[in-house]
Amino acid sequence: MDRECVAAIVPINIGRDPVERLASLFDLHYDRLYRLSRRLVSSTDDALDLVQETFLKAARRPNSVPRGFADEEAWLVRVLINTARDQWRKTSVRTRTDNPGSLSATETRSPEAALIARTAVWAALDSLPPRRRAITVMYEMDGVAVSAIASLLGISAITVRWHLSKARRALAQTLGVYTGEKQ
Numbered sequence: 063m064d065r066e067c068v069a070a071i072v073p074i075n076i077g078r079d080p081v082e083r084l085a086s087l088f089d090l091h092y093d094r095l096y097r098l099s100r101r102l103v104s105s106t107d108d109a110l111d112l113v114q115e116t117f118l119k120a121a122r123r124p125n126s127v128p129r130g131f132a133d134e135e136a137w138l139v140r141v142l143i144n145t146a147r148d149q150w151r152k153t154s155v156r157t158r159t160d161n162p163g164s165l166s167a168t169e170t171r172s173p174e175a176a177l178i179a180r181t182a183v184w185a186a187l188d189s190l191p192p193r194r195r196a197i198t199v200m201y202e203m204d205g206v207a208v209s210a211i212a213s214l215l216g217i218s219a220i221t222v223r224w225h226l227s228k229a230r231r232a233l234a235q236t237l238g239v240y241t242g243e244k245q
Contacts, residue, residue, distance in 0.1 A: 080124040087120055087127065091138050098139065101199040102146045104184050112149070116142040136214045143215075147192035186236040190229055197222055198229040 092113065099112040119141050120127050127137055187195055197215070200206040201222075208226075212219045 080121070083124055083127070084117065084121050087134060087138070088117060090131065091135055092117075094135065095138055095142055098200065098204060099142055099146070101203045102143070102196060103149075108149075112142060112146055115145050119145070132213075136216075139214045140216075143192070143196045146196070150188070150192050150195075182237060186233050189236055190232060194225045194229045194232075197225045198233075201226055 095113050095116060096109060099109040099116075100106065103109050103112060116138055120138065127134060187198070190198065193215070197211055200211050200214075201208065206214075208219050208222045212222045215222075
């Protein structure tokens with residue numbers, strides 16, 4: 063049986079000790095948060111830093127973390143996404159003047175095509191607004207249902223579908239530059 067399913071069914075009696083609570087939060091939610099953060103950032107180290115920052119925020123204000131598995135997870139996911147959004151904003155301010163070059167036809171035929179394609183996809187994802195990117199990553203890469211994303215982010219399912227639609231169009235347009243297709 064999945065650890066998340068067991069944690070949602072079996073009530074965990076953890077006292078008021080913040081250290082025990084933080085340890086419990088870490089044990090129950092680390093894997094999910096790491097998988098999500100790994101899809102939000104381009105490197106393993108950045109993903110680990112993002113998860114660490116999320117748990118640091120929980121440790122600084124343990125009383126702000128709600129009780130209950132689903133509520134805890136929603137709070138931690140929101141903190142993780144907001145932390146990633148802050149990092150993206152800082153990066154975009156620092157690199158606002160940089161203009162990534164486009165790929166030529168000869169580069170796409172080279173042995174490094176897979177690496178170039180992966181870089182192109184990450185660049186396309188980076189071009190999305192933070193919330194839209196998070197929704198796209200959760201839905202397309204993590205397989206989270208629309209209703210679950212809506213619940214985690216505190217928005218309606220229609221809004222989630224709207225973000226997905228806009229993201230797909232933007233990604234197709236951005237990646238069309240790399241493939242030579244015009245959208």
